[in-house]
Amino acid sequence: MIEEGGLLETLMRKKVFDILIYVNLHPGDYLSNIAKITNTTYAHCIRLMRKLVDLKLIRRAGSGRKVNIYLTHKGKEFADVLQQLINLERKYTMR
Numbered sequence: 001m002i003e004e005g006g007l008l009e010t011l012m013r014k015k016v017f018d019i020l021i022y023v024n025l026h027p028g029d030y031l032s033n034i035a036k037i038t039n040t041t042y043a044h045c046i047r048l049m050r051k052l053v054d055l056k057l058i059r060r061a062g063s064g065r066k067v068n069i070y071l072t073h074k075g076k077e078f079a080d081v082l083q084q085l086i087n088l089e090r091k092y093t094m095r
Helices: 007-011 014-025 031-037 042-054 073-093
Strands: 057-061 066-071
Touching: 007 042, 014 031, 014 042, 014 066, 031 042, 031 066, 042 057, 066 073
Parallel strands: none
Antiparallel strands: 057 066
């Protein structure tokens, strides 16, 4: 079973999935830009980022609205696995 409020439950949300993949491809991007690219409101993105920081998947650098986001080593590992899932899905759904 997946633990409620745990790491896997958090990772299986589409917005979190999108954020981790995007930050993996664009480390150091601004929080405001990540929100725009992943089609998330700034406020929702901040809430998700707090959760990801608590889970030690990302780290923030900077202050105010100019906050750069980076994956931690743990976050990079999870993002790589998520990218592999995307690649598998593309492989088996292409016709």
